[in-house]
Amino acid sequence: MTEHDELDTELRRLFADDRLDIRPDEAAPARVLAGARRIRRRRAALTATGGTLTAVVLVTAGLLLGPLRPASTNTAAPVEDSTTRATGSSAPLTANPVNPAPGSQSTAESTGSTGQSEPSRTPARSSSSAAPPTTASSRGQTAPLMTGAVLGPDGYSKLVLGMSFADAKKTGLLAGAGTAPSGCAGYRLTEGSASVSVVTISDTNGVVGFDATGAHTPERIRIGSTKDELEAAYPGLSKNGSTYTADAGGGGSYVFAVDDSNHVSTLQLVASTSC
Numbered sequence: 130m131t132e133h134d135e136l137d138t139e140l141r142r143l144f145a146d147d148r149l150d151i152r153p154d155e156a157a158p159a160r161v162l163a164g165a166r167r168i169r170r171r172r173a174a175l176t177a178t179g180g181t182l183t184a185v186v187l188v189t190a191g192l193l194l195g196p197l198r199p200a201s202t203n204t205a206a207p208v209e210d211s212t213t214r215a216t217g218s219s220a221p222l223t224a225n226p227v228n229p230a231p232g233s234q235s236t237a238e239s240t241g242s243t244g245q246s247e248p249s250r251t252p253a254r255s256s257s258s259a260a261p262p263t264t265a266s267s268r269g270q271t272a273p274l275m276t277g278a279v280l281g282p283d284g285y286s287k288l289v290l291g292m293s294f295a296d297a298k299k300t301g302l303l304a305g306a307g308t309a310p311s312g313c314a315g316y317r318l319t320e321g322s323a324s325v326s327v328v329t330i331s332d333t334n335g336v337v338g339f340d341a342t343g344a345h346t347p348e349r350i351r352i353g354s355t356k357d358e359l360e361a362a363y364p365g366l367s368k369n370g371s372t373y374t375a376d377a378g379g380g381g382s383y384v385f386a387v388d389d390s391n392h393v394s395t396l397q398l399v400a401s402t403s404c
Contacts, residue, residue: 275345280341280345280346280398282347285344294309297336301319304318305317310332316328324343326342327339337400346396352393355391356387356393359385372384381400
């Protein structure tokens with residue numbers, strides 16, 4: 130037997146020894162799974178602890194660095210009182226004298242902290258919101274608010290001067306409009322007589338006139354306006370006794386009657402070609 134064969138025989142004998150056998154434990158898989166669960170729990174705990182520590186560090190840093198911010202960010206804006214808001218001044222109230230002389234406190238508050246007159250910051254009123262000029266406004270008085278419908282230079286609502294009876298009837302504004310008029314006829318409106326009482330229609334010239342009740346002209350003249358307001362609104366008035374006529378600018382004229390108390394008592398819009 131050669132040396133190589135002897136070595137092979139010896140190795141086979143050693144490896145065949147029962148003491149080298151390793152038998153697997155039946156509880157080994159359960160222990161492996163339990164170990165894996167422990168590892169996952171440790172990792173989750175470390176992650177949660179790390180987030181908590183990060184939040185604590187950020188809060189602590191904010192508390193420590195807060196006093197280092199500029200002082201201007203910690204200073205509240207001064208509170209304005211009603212006087213400061215009225216004058217538009219931004220000066221603090223402590224700038225006023227501690228012991229002002231009698232009668233001088235309101236002046237100091239209205240002019241600001243230095244006592245000098247300060248230009249008003251109140252926005253100027255837009256010219257578009259101002260009322261049209263009247264005699265009252267020219268005398269420095271506030272003109273009253275004008276309400277109601279407008280009797281325009283060419284008609285009222287959908288009815289216009291020169292409109293035929295058929296077209297006027299189609300508007301639905303004529304009350305009791307049956308057949309076309311023979312000559313001239315007056316018609317009331319379906320809306321009532323609060324603004325216009327009668328519309329006059331000619332069989333040849335169509336709509337030729339409107340008699341106003343509550344309606345006013347674009348120049349703010351209505352029944353009840355004064356003679357002064359009438360003359361101020363229409364400088365080119367022509368007068369015939371107590372009747373005044375003004376060019377309406379839409380192919381017709383306004384005719385006003387003024388009573389003994391110098392107030393407008395009637396208002397009409399008439400076409401240049403009437404009945």
